[in-house]
Amino acid sequence: MLRVTVELWPGGRESARRVIATADIARIRDGALADYEADLHEALLGNIGDTAHVRSYPRWSASVWDLVARCIAAALNGGKEKLPPRPVPPQVxxxxxxxxxxxxxxxxxxxxxTFFRRNIANGSRPLISEDSDPMDRAWAHDWSDFLDGQR
Structure with missing residues (x-):
């Protein structure tokens, strides 16, 4: 089995690293044309999609990164070995x-x-009389800073 681990190193500091995602890729049928299954997991979101399959993959024909990319693409795109459309930035x-x-x-x-809520968990929230749920609001500048990678 292959395990691909994605670590975040805040500010480039290895001492502060933390695992934010993993991909487990298992060979489920041997042979020159092998079958693989992949499970993706994110620390905050849990499992990403269903178990994906890459079938009849020609072993030893390319870099291991080709297999990893195909497995991840299949897991993100309903079993198809192509990348889904590039996501658009969230419009709020x-x-x-x-x-x-x-x-x-x-x-x-x-x-x-989910990521933004975690990011502002200990921050202040605006008090708006027209909106009844104070925990459902955040300062616009915090959102902008979050998107720009400054928060």
């Missing part, structure tokens, strides 16, 4: 109340919402 409305700019977390698409 910015609201203004009393000159305070904010976003609603419920409008942020996944997986960005």
């Amino acid at each position: 409305s910015v609201y203004i109340s009393d000159n305070r700019r904010y976003v609603r977390l419920r409008e942020i698409p996944e997986p960005a919402r």
Whole structure:
């Protein structure tokens, strides 16, 4: 079995590294044309999709990265060995109340919402009288900084 591990090194510091995703790729049929299955997992989101299969793969015909890329592509694209369309950046409305700019977390698409919510867990939230759920809001500048990689 192959295990591909994705680590985040904040600021390039190995001492602060943490695993954020893994891919387990198992050979389920031997031979010159082998079959593989792949399971993808993210630390915050759990399993990504169903177990994917790459069938009749010509072993020893390319770099191991070719097999890894095909397995990951199949897992992300419903079993097809091609990449899904490139995702578009999340578009979120910015609201203004009393000159305070904010976003609603419920409008942020996944997986960005989960990552952003974790990122601002200990931060302040805007108090907006028209919106009843204070934990569903965040400052617009925090969202912008998050998207720019500054937060």
